[in-house]
Amino acid sequence: MSRTFLITGASKGIGYALSKQLAASGHHVIGIARQQPDTFPGHFVTLDLSDDTATQDTLAALAERFEIDGVVNNVGLVTPQALADISLDKFDEVMRLNLHPALLATQAALPGMKMRRFGRVVNISSLTILGTMERTAYAAAKAALASFTRTWALELATTGITVNAVAPGPTETELFRAGNPPGSAGEQRYLAGVPMKRFGQPAEIAATIAFLLSEQAAFITGQTLHVDGGASIGKAAF
Numbered sequence: 001m002s003r004t005f006l007i008t009g010a011s012k013g014i015g016y017a018l019s020k021q022l023a024a025s026g027h028h029v030i031g032i033a034r035q036q037p038d039t040f041p042g043h044f045v046t047l048d049l050s051d052d053t054a055t056q057d058t059l060a061a062l063a064e065r066f067e068i069d070g071v072v073n074n075v076g077l078v079t080p081q082a083l084a085d086i087s088l089d090k091f092d093e094v095m096r097l098n099l100h101p102a103l104l105a106t107q108a109a110l111p112g113m114k115m116r117r118f119g120r121v122v123n124i125s126s127l128t129i130l131g132t133m134e135r136t137a138y139a140a141a142k143a144a145l146a147s148f149t150r151t152w153a154l155e156l157a158t159t160g161i162t163v164n165a166v167a168p169g170p171t172e173t174e175l176f177r178a179g180n181p182p183g184s185a186g187e188q189r190y191l192a193g194v195p196m197k198r199f200g201q202p203a204e205i206a207a208t209i210a211f212l213l214s215e216q217a218a219f220i221t222g223q224t225l226h227v228d229g230g231a232s233i234g235k236a237a238f
Contacts, residue, residue, distance in 0.1 A: 003069040004029075011031065012175070029041060091137045125224055170228075
């Protein structure tokens with residue numbers, strides 16, 4: 001059955017890979033991001049998701065126009081800062097962009113999903129929730145998304161709507177590679193924490209999200225699934 005899925009942060013990386021996978025499976029994709037990609041396999045909306053008012057208005061219009069069956073809360077912002085250097089303005093900026101669009105997008109789709117007694121919400125968390133240096137704000141925001149997941153899953157358990165989270169480990173996106181080019185110290189530092197000794201690919205993370213959006217995942221809710229090459233279970237002994 002063809003479904004309609006709304007994805008924030010859909011212009012690149014995991015969000016774009018997921019959009020392509022869902023469209024290839026016959027689903028309709030609504031993508032939202034600040035900058036439109038050259039091509040997109042669905043309906044794309046250019047929007048600054050840090051603007052709460054514009055975001056709320058745009059999402060309301062989309063929910064009026066489309067029967068949204070699922071939401072993937074993927075947009076995020078990371079601003080690495082050591083504890084001593086964190087400013088409240090930067091902290092609030094990271095928390096706001098990671099959390100406000102997730103809440104607003106889910107709220108916009110919720111009435112229709114409840115009415116149709118089918119819905120999927122997937123929040124994109126992160127391996128950093130287990131502890132990462134210089135990620136106070138980002139890790140806190142991603143941990144909040146994992147908490148949203150559990151709370152919303154309980155509230156919606158009898159409605160036909162499931163809520164889950166995916167927590168990727170280091171993933172070879174354009175943004176990641178820009179800061180950690182092949183052969184760099186950053187690359188080696190990240191690889192040292194992944195027992196599989198490689199980075200995840202956006203398509204691999206997207207495949208996990210796509211499963212949680214599917215009909216077959218109907219009995220899974222409230223879970224945070226780590227997709228990280230084993231990084232969340234500890235370092236390998238070799």
